[in-house]
Amino acid sequence: MTIDDYFAAIERGLRQNIQGGTVEEPITCLSSDDYNGLIRCRVFFWDHSYLDLYEVVTTELGYPVRVHYAYTYIREGQRVFRYDNAPHHPEIATHPHHKHIGPTDRLAPADQPSLSQVLSEIEGWLEVRHPPACPFVF
Numbered sequence: 176m177t178i179d180d181y182f183a184a185i186e187r188g189l190r191q192n193i194q195g196g197t198v199e200e201p202i203t204c205l206s207s208d209d210y211n212g213l214i215r216c217r218v219f220f221w222d223h224s225y226l227d228l229y230e231v232v233t234t235e236l237g238y239p240v241r242v243h244y245a246y247t248y249i250r251e252g253q254r255v256f257r258y259d260n261a262p263h264h265p266e267i268a269t270h271p272h273h274k275h276i277g278p279t280d281r282l283a284p285a286d287q288p289s290l291s292q293v294l295s296e297i298e299g300w301l302e303v304r305h306p307p308a309c310p311f312v313f
Contacts, residue, residue, distance in 0.1 A: 221301070254280070258293065
């Protein structure tokens with residue numbers, strides 16, 4: 176698998192699986208060679224919340240390895256959560272993987288999530304606030 180294959184799979188997956196949302200254009204995909212690169216994008220949801228996705232990935236082993244990542248979900252101008260693997264919390268049992276929760280940035284241990292796990296968590300937040308009913312009367 177090349178890094179371009181990975182980029183294409185992420186783009187395709189986002190476009191096919193984001194319900195009630197849109198991927199902001201352009202998606203930034205930068206490769207340093209055939210097997211290493213980064214992807215960055217923002218996904219907007221129906222309630223104006225959004226996900227910022229950032230991954231530095233290598234595919235040198237034939238499959239993607241996320242060397243660095245951050246998935247930040249923002250709602251009503253406040254951070255709801257951020258998963259990342261910045262190595263600045265060695266006291267966390269899942270170091271370097273961890274989760275920041277809420278606007279107070281409460282720290283929690285967390286395994287490295289897949290993008291689909293992050294999107295499922297966001298779907299749970301979106302279900303709390305159903306989309307508004309159609310304002311048109313027929």
